[in-house]
Amino acid sequence: MGKKNNNIFDAKQTLTEIEDKFEMFQILNEEGEIINDEADPKLSDEELVELMTRMVYTRILDQRSISLNRQGRLGFYAPTAGQEASQLASHFALEKEDWILPGYRDVPQIVWHGLPLDKAFLFSRGHFMGNQVPEGVNVLAPQIIIGAQYIQAAGVALGIQKRGKKAVAVTYTGDGGSSQGDFYEGINFAGAFKSPAIFIVQNNQFAISTPRELQTAAKTIAQKGVAAGLPSILVDGMDALAVYVATRDARERAVNGEGPTLIETMCYRYGPHTMAGDDPTRYRTSDTDNEWAQKDPLVRFRKYLEAKGLWDEQKEEAVIERAKEEIKEAIKKADAAPKQKVTQLMENMYKGEMPSNLKEQYEIYKEKESK
Numbered sequence: 001m002g003k004k005n006n007n008i009f010d011a012k013q014t015l016t017e018i019e020d021k022f023e024m025f026q027i028l029n030e031e032g033e034i035i036n037d038e039a040d041p042k043l044s045d046e047e048l049v050e051l052m053t054r055m056v057y058t059r060i061l062d063q064r065s066i067s068l069n070r071q072g073r074l075g076f077y078a079p080t081a082g083q084e085a086s087q088l089a090s091h092f093a094l095e096k097e098d099w100i101l102p103g104y105r106d107v108p109q110i111v112w113h114g115l116p117l118d119k120a121f122l123f124s125r126g127h128f129m130g131n132q133v134p135e136g137v138n139v140l141a142p143q144i145i146i147g148a149q150y151i152q153a154a155g156v157a158l159g160i161q162k163r164g165k166k167a168v169a170v171t172y173t174g175d176g177g178s179s180q181g182d183f184y185e186g187i188n189f190a191g192a193f194k195s196p197a198i199f200i201v202q203n204n205q206f207a208i209s210t211p212r213e214l215q216t217a218a219k220t221i222a223q224k225g226v227a228a229g230l231p232s233i234l235v236d237g238m239d240a241l242a243v244y245v246a247t248r249d250a251r252e253r254a255v256n257g258e259g260p261t262l263i264e265t266m267c268y269r270y271g272p273h274t275m276a277g278d279d280p281t282r283y284r285t286s287d288t289d290n291e292w293a294q295k296d297p298l299v300r301f302r303k304y305l306e307a308k309g310l311w312d313e314q315k316e317e318a319v320i321e322r323a324k325e326e327i328k329e330a331i332k333k334a335d336a337a338p339k340q341k342v343t344q345l346m347e348n349m350y351k352g353e354m355p356s357n358l359k360e361q362y363e364i365y366k367e368k369e370s371k
Ligand SMILES: Cc1ncc(C[n+]2csc(CCOP(=O)(O)OP(=O)(O)O)c2C)c(N)n1
Pocket: 105, 144, 145, 146, 173, 174, 175, 176, 177, 178, 204, 206, 207, 208, 273
């Protein structure tokens, strides 16, 4: 019980009223049943199958990436299992001309946007060729600095706006990212300019080992958008249909000149933060893990599609086989890339004249590499 005070204005009530407005938007329940008919996007059978295919494929890509990392064949990797609906159903609402500004966990979205898989693997290895994006694929390199992509997205969206293009800039960060200064600056800037941006916060409950409850006093992350004047929504991030609709609507507003949206997707990462050695059992209980497993985005969508007669074991097996085959080919292609030279790294950084101290080092490496 708080101490009684003599406040004239009930600011606490204003806060409570705003916070209580953010109920979680859901269309498909855990049994795979539509519980919100009005919001059903009525995707075609083909689209439903495509979205399921991408989620199954990406779960396999995650498993293979973890295994390749353990074999020493990949470098940096941030697991994605549990976040497929959040990542791929939001991406499914986008168009080819839209720009994606991903965080380090958002490799699946940029792969489905057109980044060749072997390039994603080279990115993981820290190879500069992994960041050489083919012409016409509108993605930036995954951002490692937490939240920095939010400011960049505000800039890209402003560029799209100034050129009068019918496109959006979509960016992703995590619950932890929403505590960064860059997060607030990005949403505020885009809000002020009414730029066509979509800001997605994938709330997977943890920033490495820091739980969401310790991250912020805000009851939801979605409500943070209100302060910047953005339409904001809290959505069930394990529900592909809800994530799709929230993103589709945000895109429609953005290209119609109605400005940016903030979307919080409530989700969970099943694996460790990255493959660099954190142990989730030290900060999460298996009870919580199991609770979230019940909400699994693939299980739910599979049930929905099976009931419609659109999915079965054979279809799933075929996707898994194709994924494994393509991953094998892509890693082979990544292996065949020329070994990265230190001098190349430096040349890529400095188009013009290098500072003299680096120039000295450059000459040393050039000499070494020539042997
Ligand atoms: C500016 C900055 N500070 C700290 C870090 C170290 N760091 C890497 S990941 C991470 C947690 C981010 O959590 P969240 O935003 O919830 O994303 P998630 O990894 O859960 O997807 C931190 C603090 C960083 N990369 N950049």
